[in-house]
Amino acid sequence: MTPIRYIDMIRERYSRLGYPVYQWYRAEEPPAWTPLKKPLGESRVGVLCTAGTYVKGQVAYYYKDDTSIRLIPKNTPVSEIRFSHLTEQYLPAARKDPNCVFPIEPLARLEAEGVVGEIADDLLSCMGAVYSQRRTREELIPNVVERFEAQGVDLAFLIPL
């Protein structure tokens, strides 16, 4: 069975409901390409999950263009991992088992097995439903890049909801 075309589906659905259509981002440039600097098994990996992941005790995300990020220590017990994201209909599985979209346990195992050199001490999260491309570009992305640079990661592993 062919994959769902979400952009067309969402455009049609919200148009029918009378909402303005999303201005979907579409890359105009070829993808930025950076060859690996070192073998995967020696690389430090940064992780960003866009599912609105937070840890109990942290402030949750709000749903109107929240461009903040959270740092999730990689040794956080799974029982303390939470999610807040505009499209909550996609969260039931993750709220039952966070590893569905925030693979903190698989990553620990892959690190222990040496598949990657190291996972950065904190995994990053954001709330991926920011409607403003400008605010994503000018606020959210610089936040993430600054943190990845401070962590000294070799790779950025992105996990959208």
Add this chain to the structure above:
Amino acid sequence: MGSALDIIEAANPPRAVFTDYPLGHTTGMPDDAKDQYELTRAGLEAFKTIVEPGTIKHLERTWTLSGDWKAAALDDSRGDERSPRDETPRYQYEDDRIAAEGD
């Protein structure tokens, strides 16, 4: 990695891995540690196996939970399922709000 092929194509990242699962399961089915491990591993290994910029590697995985998830996702009778858009933090549990903000 992701489960919305057209959105991955629109973003055009240098390396990508696609799994044809319902949204919300980017790294696997719930309570299935093997699936989660294998998907996460495939996502990481794509860093070394993909050598052509813009490649989207399709993983051959089989969704073994609820029957026809695509029909459900495409069901327009569901209407608008988005939550209200405002600046109030939305906690998963009330206890989380108290832990973060106090009573």
